[in-house]
Amino acid sequence: MIGHDVFLPAPLLVLSFGIMIMLAATAWRRSAGRSLLGGMVTLLLALAVTGLHTGDMPGSKGDTLFIQDRWTTYTAALSVFSSMCILLMSWRDTAHEGAGTGDEYVLLFMLGTLGALAMVFSANYMPFFVGLEILGVSLMGLVAFRRRPATAGHEAAMKYLILSGVSSAILLFGIGLAYGVTGSLRFVPPIATADVPAALPVAATVMILVGMFFKLSAVPFHMWLPDVMEGAPVPVAAFLAVVSKIAIFSSLVRYFGMGEQPPFLNDILYAVIILTVLGGNLLALRQTTLPRLMACSSIAHVGYLLIAFVCPGLLQPGAITVYLAAYSASTLGVFAAMTAFAPPDGPEGTAVAQWTGLFSSRPFLASVMALMLLSLAGIPPSIGFLAKFQIAATGVAHQRDLLVCVLIIGSIIGLYYYLNIIRVMLATPSFPSASRNRDSRPELTALVIVLTIIVVIGGLFPVRTIHPLLPMRPAPPEMRDETAHWRADLR
Amino acid sequence: MIALPALVLLPVLGGGVAWVAGRIRPVPTPASRDAAWWVALVTLGMETLLLALITFGHQPHAGPWLAHFSMPWIPAMGIAIRLDMDGLSLSLIWLSLVLCFPCVFLSTRQVTVNAGAFHFLFLATLAGIIGTFLATDLFLFFFFWELMLVPMFVLIAAWGHEDRQRAAMTFFMFTQGSGLIMLVSILGLVMAHYRATGVLTFDYVTLSRTPLSPALSMLIMVGFFVAFAVKLPVVPVHVWLPAAHTQAPTAASVLLAGILLKTGGYGMIRFDVMLFPDAASRFAPVAMGMGVVGILYGAWMSCAQDDVKRLIAYSSVSHMGFVLTGIFCGSRMGMQGAIMQMLAHGLSTAALFVIAGAIQDRLHTRDMRRIGGLWAAMPRLSSAGVFFAVAALGMPGLGNFTGEFLVLLATWHVSPALATVAAAGLVPAAMYALRMVNRIFLAAPRVGQSPGPDFPPRQMAVLACVMALVAVLGLYPQPFMAFSLPLPVAAMTGGKDGAP
Numbered sequence: 002m003i004g005h006d007v008f009l010p011a012p013l014l015v016l017s018f019g020i021m022i023m024l025a026a027t028a029w030r031r032s033a034g035r036s037l038l039g040g041m042v043t044l045l046l047a048l049a050v051t052g053l054h055t056g057d058m059p060g061s062k063g064d065t066l067f068i069q070d071r072w073t074t075y076t077a078a079l080s081v082f083s084s085m086c087i088l089l090m091s092w093r094d095t096a097h098e099g100a101g102t103g104d105e106y107v108l109l110f111m112l113g114t115l116g117a118l119a120m121v122f123s124a125n126y127m128p129f130f131v132g133l134e135i136l137g138v139s140l141m142g143l144v145a146f147r148r149r150p151a152t153a154g155h156e157a158a159m160k161y162l163i164l165s166g167v168s169s170a171i172l173l174f175g176i177g178l179a180y181g182v183t184g185s186l187r188f189v190p191p192i193a194t195a196d197v198p199a200a201l202p203v204a205a206t207v208m209i210l211v212g213m214f215f216k217l218s219a220v221p222f223h224m225w226l227p228d229v230m231e232g233a234p235v236p237v238a239a240f241l242a243v244v245s246k247i248a249i250f251s252s253l254v255r256y257f258g259m260g261e262q263p264p265f266l267n268d269i270l271y272a273v274i275i276l277t278v279l280g281g282n283l284l285a286l287r288q289t290t291l292p293r294l295m296a297c298s299s300i301a302h303v304g305y306l307l308i309a310f311v312c313p314g315l316l317q318p319g320a321i322t323v324y325l326a327a328y329s330a331s332t333l334g335v336f337a338a339m340t341a342f343a344p345p346d347g348p349e350g351t352a353v354a355q356w357t358g359l360f361s362s363r364p365f366l367a368s369v370m371a372l373m374l375l376s377l378a379g380i381p382p383s384i385g386f387l388a389k390f391q392i393a394a395t396g397v398a399h400q401r402d403l404l405v406c407v408l409i410i411g412s413i414i415g416l417y418y419y420l421n422i423i424r425v426m427l428a429t430p431s432f433p434s435a436s437r438n439r440d441s442r443p444e445l446t447a448l449v450i451v452l453t454i455i456v457v458i459g460g461l462f463p464v465r466t467i468h469p470l471l472p473m474r475p476a477p478p479e480m481r482d483e484t485a486h487w488r489a490d491l492r
Numbered sequence: 493m494i495a496l497p498a499l500v501l502l503p504v505l506g507g508g509v510a511w512v513a514g515r516i517r518p519v520p521t522p523a524s525r526d527a528a529w530w531v532a533l534v535t536l537g538m539e540t541l542l543l544a545l546i547t548f549g550h551q552p553h554a555g556p557w558l559a560h561f562s563m564p565w566i567p568a569m570g571i572a573i574r575l576d577m578d579g580l581s582l583s584l585i586w587l588s589l590v591l592c593f594p595c596v597f598l599s600t601r602q603v604t605v606n607a608g609a610f611h612f613l614f615l616a617t618l619a620g621i622i623g624t625f626l627a628t629d630l631f632l633f634f635f636f637w638e639l640m641l642v643p644m645f646v647l648i649a650a651w652g653h654e655d656r657q658r659a660a661m662t663f664f665m666f667t668q669g670s671g672l673i674m675l676v677s678i679l680g681l682v683m684a685h686y687r688a689t690g691v692l693t694f695d696y697v698t699l700s701r702t703p704l705s706p707a708l709s710m711l712i713m714v715g716f717f718v719a720f721a722v723k724l725p726v727v728p729v730h731v732w733l734p735a736a737h738t739q740a741p742t743a744a745s746v747l748l749a750g751i752l753l754k755t756g757g758y759g760m761i762r763f764d765v766m767l768f769p770d771a772a773s774r775f776a777p778v779a780m781g782m783g784v785v786g787i788l789y790g791a792w793m794s795c796a797q798d799d800v801k802r803l804i805a806y807s808s809v810s811h812m813g814f815v816l817t818g819i820f821c822g823s824r825m826g827m828q829g830a831i832m833q834m835l836a837h838g839l840s841t842a843a844l845f846v847i848a849g850a851i852q853d854r855l856h857t858r859d860m861r862r863i864g865g866l867w868a869a870m871p872r873l874s875s876a877g878v879f880f881a882v883a884a885l886g887m888p889g890l891g892n893f894t895g896e897f898l899v900l901l902a903t904w905h906v907s908p909a910l911a912t913v914a915a916a917g918l919v920p921a922a923m924y925a926l927r928m929v930n931r932i933f934l935a936a937p938r939v940g941q942s943p944g945p946d947f948p949p950r951q952m953a954v955l956a957c958v959m960a961l962v963a964v965l966g967l968y969p970q971p972f973m974a975f976s977l978p979l980p981v982a983a984m985t986g987g988k989d990g991a992p
Contacts, residue, residue, distance in 0.1 A: 397679035413669040
């Protein structure tokens with residue numbers, strides 16, 4: 002049915018070819034530096050061609066594997082940009098690996114990005130599931146890359162493998178049910194027809210939703226994320242928190258559309274949002290290491306994003322896009338600061354207590370970290386403030402009073418643990434900080450400056466920076482129209 | 493009209509320059525510390541000049557306002573940068589600037605660690621406060637409201653006294669948490685307006701005409717009230733205040749007590765009473781009751797303190813009770829009294845904090861049980877201390893008396909019983925003020941106490957100016973009372989710029 006269809010979003014092509022060339026180059030001679038360079042160039046190219054595609058955009062009637070519109074362009078650009086930032090973060094350590102396993106790291110990383118992009122662009126269950134698995138398998142490898150201590154990395158990778166496998170199984174079962182109901186692999190929720198029991202499509206939708214929640218780590222499917230992020234190398238943790246979540250959330254929005262959801266779905270989403278926001282924030286209160294804390298905070302942020310997702314209306318597209326950008330930029334900033342702080346050898350500086358007195362020893366790094374944390378907490382003058390404001394606006398506009406209350410309670414709790422880190426950084430260290438490494442890493446400094454500019458400018462002049470990216474009326478409404486066509490076809 | 497944004501931006505820019513000036517040399521020297529101090533002083537001077545220009549200059553195109561500025565910011569959401577100035581905001585900004593001078597002259601020069609950053613944060617807080625007083629776009633107001641907290645948090649957490657971090661956290665959590673409730677109220681109001689008219693806007697004047705059901709307007713008003721009540725503070729939510737005031741460095745204490753609390757009062761006038769007059773009048777009995785409770789509770793707690801700064805902090809709670817009662821009296825006289833009380837309290841309490849800070853710098857303690865008999869050793873400091881303590885207890889002829897008297901009179905018209913109870917709060921006020929004077933300045937010197945140098949004449953001159961202002965507010969309050977009233981909402985819409 003699709004053999005003759007050559008419609009392909011260009012970033013997928015660029016990434017695939019880039020990975021193949023890198024593979025060939027690795028077979029010829031191993032060099033971590035060249036792999037890193039190749040990866041970076043490929044990502045840059047992919048970013049440059051995000052909006053392009055080969056072949057003709059299929060009409061609304063034709064079945065297609067991929068789709069391209071402003072929503073995919075936006076989320077794909079965001080994913081690729083985040084991947085670039087994360088690659089920069091892992092530059093030094095990977096180059097240190099030298100001829101050992103540096104190439105594999107970069108290759109797995111690029112594959113993970115490819116999987117994420119495939120999910121973003123998919124309009125069919127097949128590429129969605131394949132992308133999900135590419136992402137999952139390469140993430141398992143990446144998580145296990147941690148050298149010090151190696152067992153932690155392996156343990157985290159096993160956890161990720163098992164739980165990711167379970168969630169994929171549930172998702173696949175849901176997809177199978179959906180196919181059984183509709184006889185189509187189109188990436189839209191199944192609709193009940195006369196000859197199947199009404200419960201089947203509901204069960205299929207719920208299973209697919211649960212699979213997605215697993216990957217998004219929404220409470221109560223969140224258990225794996227803190228453990229995995231703690232065990233993984235810091236850049237991989239950033240990849241887990243940013244790129245993989247953007248991809249899943251993008252698919253979620255694509256799948257369910259941006260309109261009003263059916264009541265049973267709304268109820269599930271309500272419960273999950275309340276659990277996720279409160280659960281993520283409460284869990285974060287108890288954490289003493291930064292990756293775990295960021296994992297819990299990212300759980301909570303998924304909850305905030307879902308609030309915007311269940312409040313369709315005038316403000317929703319803006320809220321979701323700004324929030325995604327704000328979350329990605331601020332989280333990447335935090336992880337970049339963590340990477341800059343970590344010494345090249347010895348235990349990594351991931352415990353919050355190790356950050357004591359950073360404002361006096363490394364004021365620039367501490368200021369950046371503080372800004373990023375404030376942005377995550379939603380305090381001006383950062384983009385996170387605007388994002389949280391818009392989320393609250395969508396909630397109030399839709400009179401989701403309960404969700405708005407949860408948002409406020411969650412934000413207040415969140416404020417506490419973000420501020421706590423700033424408080425620790427402001428405190429005077431009880432021990433001399435002579436052993437801190439102060440080697441400069443220009444690539445990280447540049448990255449941190451770029452992210453800072455994004456966060457501040459995005460907060461102060463949101464129109465100039467964010468607005469061109471915003472699909473004011475993004476694709477999902479069109480997609481809903483397509484769904485209507487398709488429903489008509491079915492009948 | 494560029495003057496208003498300049499008024500907000502100038503302190504930030506000056507602070508940035510001060511920061512750079514403080515960091516020019518890798519190893520901080522006294523000269524580089526002084527450089528930051530000089531930059532801050534020059535910035536404040538320029539700011540004052542600018543404000544004087546706005547005050548006395550002619551403002552074209554300002555409509556009913558004294559000055560007006562507007563430009564689009566986020567048109568998609570109906571958010572604009574709208575700054576407007578009326579008598580209330582002008583007088584509160586004057587208060588802020590006047591208070592910054594004693595801060596800078598008497599206290600911030602003593603900051604030795606990272607002076608540049610200190611001055612930057614100090615001026616950034618000032619900028620946020622001025623922005624709060626000027627913003628008439630609700631989003632912008634909220635933006636400034638949140639913005640001024642961050643530098644204040646860092647000031648307390650980094651330069652404060654022994655228990656600073658806890659105090660800073662409590663301060664931030666309380667104000668920010670209540671701010672989120674206000675955010676929901678703002679959004680509720682905007683959405684109600686959007687539903688009624690189909691226009692998405694955050695403009696104060698436009699929103700003031702939103703048709704609201706009584707229940708909804710009450711709900712939104714209470715949402716605003718909570719945020720302002722935390723800032724003011726009103727008694728059940730005053731918990732953050734004593735700790736924050738006590739632990740903050742002197743300059744930050746002055747900013748907190750002198751101006752930051754006034755943003756709460758300002759907000760109550762501008763966004764509670766004026767935006768929702770009906771709901772506010774229905775809510776008035778509760779608010780006035782809370783105000784009177786605050787008067788008594790603050791004064792009572794103040795009597796029980798041994799820590800000088802804590803004593804002054806609790807006296808602030810008591811004085812702000814008068815402000816709350818006055819604002820919700822519903823009469824012009826009560827409003828005037830509340831505003832006079834805010835101005836006079838700002839001046840006198842800020843001066844008291846400066847003096848308490850000076851005592852702590854010299855004696856390294858704030859415990860009144862270990863301080864005594866400063867009159868002999870430091871006559872200038874002590875006389876200033878006595879003057880402001882007497883002002884704080886409400887001596888006729890000084891500013892605080894005018895405010896308290898007007899508030900009590902206005903309350904009497906509403907409820908004689910409440911006025912009687914409120915007036916009873918003046919008795920413990922006299923107790924704590926005289927007790928403080930007695931123990932610190934008049935009692936016999938303590939053993940082992942080594943008082944430092946007295947205030948030099950230059951610092952005394954700055955304090956004398958503040959004293960003169962307090963006296964003027966007490967002896968000839970009429971021009972201030974007439975001038976500092978907020979512009980009525982009805983008048984805002986009359987102007988050509990006020991109408992949408």
